Amino acid sequence: MSLNPRVKKTWLGRWPGRAAALAAAALVAACGGGDGGPLTCSASDEKIWLREYMDDWYFWYKVSPSPNPDGYLSVDSYFNALLYQGGLADFPKADEWSYMVSQEAFDRTYGDGRTLGYGVMVAGLEVAGHPDWPLYIRYIEPGSPAALAGLQRGDRIMAVNGKSASQIISDNNYADLSPADTGDMVTIDIRNADGDSRVQLTATIYDLEPVPNSRVFSTPDGRKMGYVQVKDMIDQALSPFDTVFGQFKAAGVQDVIIDLRYNGGGLISVANKISSFPNGAATSGNVFASLLYNDKRSGHNESFRFQSYANATGLSRVYVLTGPRTCSASEQVINGLRPYVTVVTIGDSTCGKPVGFLPQADGCGAVVNAVNFETVNSQNQGRYFDGFDATCAVAEDFSQPQGSATDPLIIAAEDLADGFACPTLAVAAKSKLLGLRKPADRPQWVEAGERRGMIGK
Incomplete structure (x- = not known):
């Protein structure tokens, strides 16, 4: 089993689908069969390939589980079952960083410098466990639908798609701020110095501004x-x-x-x-x-x-x-x-x-980002x-x-x-603006709407 020969770059990043994602990355081209990916894109072949790949390249291959793939219905659930569960003195934490992502999304950011989204990033991590605290916008991405609509850092989120901010905080669920496709819509109720207002945003693909x-x-x-x-x-x-x-x-x-x-x-x-x-x-x-x-x-x-x-x-x-x-x-x-x-x-x-990744295309439209190195x-x-x-x-x-x-x-x-x-x-x-806490005491999730950055694509 060998790594895709077109892997060129390593990276460290984070993805919203998992709580954290250290990544070492490359813009990889999809390829099917042989060493570059599964023989076919059937779920059974993909799971077999994943087990072989992880045994060869995964940083913790010696101490991670290697269950029979037949017991798992989806490729994603089997991938999660292969991850290191923690316990070593030098590496006490379980692997909460490895993830799989679509080739399209990965290439969009790390190739084109673009992203799909609304552009609203909130201070959810700071208020985790405190539904009585206000939920603020902490960052608006330049050029995004949110920026064009006039939303700003410091605006207070009152509700998203009719769900109150307190409920969102209680549920630790910010998924409505992370669209799946262009054209998806979200309605946000805002409070600021000008009063209360309602804004409807439509998801688009826009250019990132990495030095804003x-x-x-x-x-x-x-x-x-x-x-x-x-x-x-x-x-x-x-x-x-x-x-x-x-x-x-x-x-x-x-x-x-x-x-x-x-x-x-x-x-x-x-x-x-x-x-x-x-x-x-x-x-x-x-x-x-x-x-x-x-x-x-x-x-x-x-x-x-x-x-x-x-x-x-x-x-x-x-x-x-x-x-x-x-x-x-x-x-x-x-x-x-x-x-x-x-x-x-x-x-x-x-x-x-x-720790980080060398992303590997599976040839079936996904990129595997499993921890490969420290x-x-x-x-x-x-x-x-x-x-x-x-x-x-x-x-x-x-x-x-x-x-x-x-x-x-x-x-x-x-x-x-x-x-x-x-x-x-x-x-x-x-108490109201920032919970200064060690990483171990922070909730192990990232509010949706964050991509690349912590968020590595």
Whole structure:
């Protein structure tokens, strides 16, 4: 059994169909039969192929179940039955990351840089278990139906398709915000400063904007800072990110803030290149991350090295804004940089996903993303299943524009850059806006409407 020969890229990402998805990825072409996939696309052949593939490439193949496929009606249920159940001292958590996805959806994001959706992302993770708390919109994707309809971060969701926000929170079910096809519709009741309103959105396929926000500003003490948000670790992020750092360099910034609070991962190659900009001189040519496969596939172990870019700065410190959706390739930015520069994380603990995939097309219209490797930095540091704690814990305020002068995470970065202590986390803000919790204490699901990012396609 061999991997599809057209696999080219590895990635770390997350998918909404499973609670988390660390992924190492490639844009794979479908192929049927032989080593590239099942002999036919019958359920029985697909299940047999899956068992063989997992025994060959799955990171935990030695300790994962291998039940008889005849007892499972669907390919998806059999795939789930093959996953590692946890219990090893070094890998205590069960595999909640591996998943299967359609080839069409995978290629749409990682090839075309597009997605299907409404563009509404809510703060469901923050209010899990608290149906009496308000449910806010935390992010609207530029160019999406929600953006065109005028919805904004900080708008309060009152109901979705007639179901109250409290019921949605109680059920942990945000599926109505995640369409299956173009033309699907959702009705959202909104409350904001202008009053109550009802908006109906129609799902479309739209271009992603992976670097949606950047600016240069001065701290109260006069330090010049550069801020850039990276939403998606896809190839389309590289050109705008380079442009932004060119602006930073021309402005003579003394500190850089990279906002990864809503970035659930993606291509390792993109995380590698983004990490090469803060301090090109200190990092260029050195190991960014190494991928370590199972003993059958250790010949595929590889390292990614920091690149050299004309617009790279020479900073010895970088501020990274983090939260429970900072996953996978985004966490790898933190882990890869920390042997070389001071990484100051601001916000909440990250999600804790130090493993990844090499996606494999099954030849039947699906891509299998089973954990194939763990990732470590140049000092062999990895296995951060509890995530990275925030250096400075700060609650989000969804009523404030992300990355603005009134964003509490930006204010904290300014204070730290000016030599002050981390601001004290207000109890009221913590209880109503952000549940600062370790990954193990967070609900093991992702509200629908999140794709790629935590959400890797």
